[in-house]
Amino acid sequence: MLVLLPPSETKADGGKGPPLDLAALSFPALNPVRAKLADALADLARDVPASLAALGISARQSEEVTRNARLWSSPTMPALSRYTGVLYDALDVRGFTKAGLAKAQRRLAVTSSLFGVVSATDPIPAYRLSGGNTVPGLGTVRGLWKPVLEPVLREIDGLVVDLRSGTYSAFAKLRPDAVTVRVVTEDAHGNRTTVSHFNKAYKGRLAAVLATTRAEPSTVEQLIRVIAKAGITVERTGEHALELVTGD
Template sequence: MLVLLPPSEGKAASGDGAPVALERLSLPGLTAARGAVLDALVGLCRGDEDTAAEVLGLTPGLRGEIAKNAGLLTAGARPAAEVYTGVLFDNLGLAGLDAAAYERAERSLLVFSGLWGAVRVSDRIPSYRCSMGVKLPGLGALGAYWRSTMVDVLPEVADGLVLDLRSSAYAAAWKPAGEVVSRTATVRVLQERNGKRTVVSHFNKATKGRIVRDLLVTGAEPKTPGELMDALLELGHRVELAAEGTARKPWQLDVVVTEVH
C-alpha cells in the first residue's frame, strides 16, 4: 500500500546535522528536478525580500521564512517525519509508533512537497517554506512542474493499493493514470449532525491522520479499495462507498464522523 499525504505548512526547525543530500533522497528520478527547485527557491530568497514574500504568499508575520529558505543549502537536515507538524501529522503520531509500525510508515508513506516533489518520512530534509501553489521564477507553477517529472517516477512505486489523502493543490503534482486508477482510493471526511452531513476542513486532516495511524499500528495490508474499506470498518471507522472507481476515476470513500476533535 502506498499512502499519499500532503505536507504541513508549519514545520519544525531544521536539524543540527549535515545539510540535505539530494542524491540520498528516495525517488532518485526526482533528483534533478529537486535541484532546480532548490536553486530557484534559494535564489529567490537571497534577492529582494518583498519579491520573495509576494511569490511565496507570505504575510508580514511569516517574513522570517525568507531567511530560512535562503539558508537551505547549509541548513541541517532531519527526517521528514520530524520536520512535518500540524494536525494530520499530530494525529498520525509517527514518533509514538513502535518499531514495526514505523517501518511500515517508512515503506508506505509518501509526503508531497512543493520543494522536494515527494519524500519518504525517513528522508532527511531541512525545514522550508514553499507550497505547491507557488510559481517560482524560471520554473513556473510548481504543480505543473512536478507533474511533468512525476508522471514517469511515481508509477514505479505505485504498484499496489494507492490511498490518496492529498489536498487538491498537491494532487495536481501527480494524477494516477492507466491501471493505477483502478486501485486508487480517495477519502472524504463528513460530519453528521442532526441528520445532516457537511464536509469538514480542519478535522478532515485529523481524521485522515488517525486512519493512517490505525492502518500502520494494526499492520493492515489491503490490496484493493474494497479491502481498504473493509479494513477501516473493522478498525471501527464509519466508512461508506461514495463512488466506485472507473478506468478514469479513483474510488471515493466517505468517512462519517459525529464528533470532531
C-alpha cells in the same frame, strides 16, 4: 500499500542530519526539478521583499525566507518528523511502537512543493514553498511538477491510498485504481457535507491506522476491514472511492 499524505506549511526546526543531498532522497527521477527549485529558492532569498511576495507571506514571517536561504546548508531530519501541524499531530508518530514506526516508514510518503514526493525517512531541511506559489523564472509549482511527477507516481506498485488535499492532487494524477478518501459529516437527516475544519485531523488518524496495522491490505475490501476494525466509520462510494463519516 502506500499512503500518500499532503505536506504542511509548518515544519519543525533544526535536525541532526547532514545538509541536503538529493542523492539521498527517494524517487531520483525527480532530482532535476528538485535541484532547479532549491537553487531558485536559495537565490530568491537574497531579495527578502521579492521572496515574501513570491511565497505569499508577510514580513512577520521573514524567518521562512531565511530557511530558504539555507536550503543547501541547514541540517536535515526525516520527512515524517519535519512536517508538523494538525494532520501530523493526529498522526502522532512519536506514539508509535517500534514495530509500528517501522511499518509507517515503509508505508507513508508525503507530497511536497519542493521535492515532489518524499518517503517518510527521506532527510530534508526546513523550507517554505506552497503548492499555489509561482517561482520567479520557473513558473507555477504545479506546472513544474505535473509532467515529471505523474509518471513517477503512476509507477508505484501495490495499493495506493490518496489522502492529498486538492492543491497537491493537482500536481499529478494517480493510477485509476488508487483509493481516494473524502471526509464527511452526517446530520440527523442523513445529509452529508465535506468536513473542512477537522479534515486534516481525521486524515491524520486514518493514516496512523493504515501506517501501523499488522495487516497488509491489497484490495479496497481489505482496506475497509482494517479501517472499520479501528472503529472508524467508512463507506464505499465508488469502485475506488471511500467516505470517512464523522459525527461532528
